[in-house]
Amino acid sequence: MTRPVNPETIAERVQEFGAVLQVRKNRIAVKTDPGRLHDAITTIQAVLGFDRLITISTVDRGGTFELLYHLIGPHRIIVSLAVDIPRTRPVMPTMSDLLPPAGIYERQIHDLFGIVFEGHPDLTRVVLNEDWPAGEYPMRKDWKPDPGHFYGGIKTEEELKCQK
């Protein structure tokens, strides 16, 4: 590294995208908003050398979903870019064009939380089994299995006999 990169210099650089929430020893959390996330990632990739996406975490906070994009660079400092999206309209632009590994994480979040990633080339059923009813997202806090729904597994004995 030619110029010194430490949490303070990174915090200065990223504060234009939102409030820098906390600074741990080597981790910075930045609260930004969905519209500016793409710019933020482009900037920290180009300027600060954050070249690797660790993971995307999702938290169901009742009224909103919080998405956290954890990025790390060769200086081994993590930036967690947090965005809140409303539960009533869970839509988020995809980051998979900037960060190829995000494709996988976004698809699993779509499956478990029902968040739609706009611009994702193939946002289909990934984690849950093929019989899982559409529109049910098991990782949401308010999800309860509906006794009237069929969630997969073995069907009844009669149906199995018909298949033979």
Next chain:
Amino acid sequence: MAVPGNGISRRLVSWARIKSPWITVYNSGGCNACDIEIIACLMPRFDVERFGILVRGSPRHADILIVTGTPTLKQASRLRRVWEQIPEPKYVIALGACGSSGGVFRGLYQVVDRVESVIPVDVYVAGCPPRPDEIINAVVRCIDLLREDTAHGGKEWRQKKPLPAPVPGEKSPAEVP
């Protein structure tokens, strides 16, 4: 059993089956630990092949099916299909706490609680995971069952039937205490 009649050919097949049981392993959604212990059975320390026990990939060649792990909802139908492909007489070992009762995964939203909900099980092995010697013991127990069933002319006398499938949605992801 598979070979009709009561003649020398039937006796020969039964003898061969008892002397060399072939096994297929199906991971129906477990954590992999049981599968490692099964492979450890094949390795120089335990080396089950010296007893004539062979692990084969195809269910169509197998006499004994070892099922590891709690069947997930996606695996349940596949497990049933693999079980249907095994020729009679067939025996099923439910390996580990998960296979026998669901273990720590009991009540999760994406699992069928135990192997017995999907296919009939003959031998249960406790442990998480069972040690290789316990796995070998379970296979030996299967051979005992095979011998008994041969004497009775089939496994109908034990009257094992699969449990009724759980009603989906009846259980909640909040686990059983």
Next chain:
Amino acid sequence: MPEVVVPIGPHHPALKEPVNFRVIADGEKIVRLELDLSYNHRGIEKAAEQRNFIRVLPLLERVCGICSHSHATAFAKGVEEIMGLEIPPRARYIRTIIAELERMHSHLLWLGVAAHEIGFNTLFMWSWRDREAVQDTLEEMSGNRVHYGMNEIGGVRRDLTPAQIKTALARLPDLEDRIQKYVGMVNSEETMLIRFRGVGKMSREEALKYGAVGPTARASGVDYDVRRDDPYLAYDEIPWKVITDNHGDVYGRTRVRVGELWESTQIVRFCLENIPAGPVRVEAPKNAPEGEILSRYEAPRGELAHYIRTNGTDKVERIDIRSPTLANWTSVAMCLTGQNLADIPVIVAAIDPCLSCTCRMVVVHRRGGRAVPGTAAGESGHDPKSRQDGWRP
């Protein structure tokens, strides 16, 4: 020439775990790969939100049978940091010993499986025989061969007796001797060189771009190891070095893993000889204060990340597990394209896939010829054509 779809799995003689590959092949060359990994999804993360810390640890150990200590330690370490607990040095050393023994057993297991995939069954038997020595040590220390159950919030559950340390140290010279043999074998054995060299090549840039972790990344020259970069447990007190390699192929990954085996024996030896005296646990409060943490851990397969958020109760608000295999799938699918069909087992085995970790969450899938980010093609989504044209002969 029409493309042929070769489905493999979920139950297949060559696969140890349920996974479904749909290989789209043009003759002998792989055009692309569709992976379906959802067979093992159990819903552990939901259950972890409903159990208290004491009950979550055994559940997390059973995310995966090979890296069970990794998941439990990553979680315990994260929750302890939120609680502000400092665990005693002896507990840190014991955790390190178990972690490195686990790495040894995992790498020996991998070496055997990789040798098996190329038909070199002698090495398969040898490495698994040597693995039994590691398993014996683990069993003596923890009471179980696979799920050790050593962790609890605030320390470890069992202390090491002097007799255990003595027998563990007595086992090490043999093991070191064998591992030296494997180091030589990897570099000289013709069978392995022919099948491993130039197979599944991945450059440093690709490894970074597709987010490879662990030995897969280190074999491509990415100097990235959480144990050194973000030291946890006792790793900052132990002399050891990160193994990297510049080959970028399966050969390089083998070299890295065998090198790490040697490093692990040295770490275990150092820890056993220098283990501090004292208690092995501190009292942990029942509830954790509100907080969040990204707990990283270098599992045998690479970086494991647990995102933990607590809410002041004795349960977690949310735990998000990102297993190393999940991070590696993108890159493995990428380096499979253009390779021979016969090399699939070796390349897939080379990342040491642990599907029960991965399938807890994820699947990669591709359809309709479009390149999906993070899938088989792995190519970035906005420009699928450029790379795809290059793949087809």
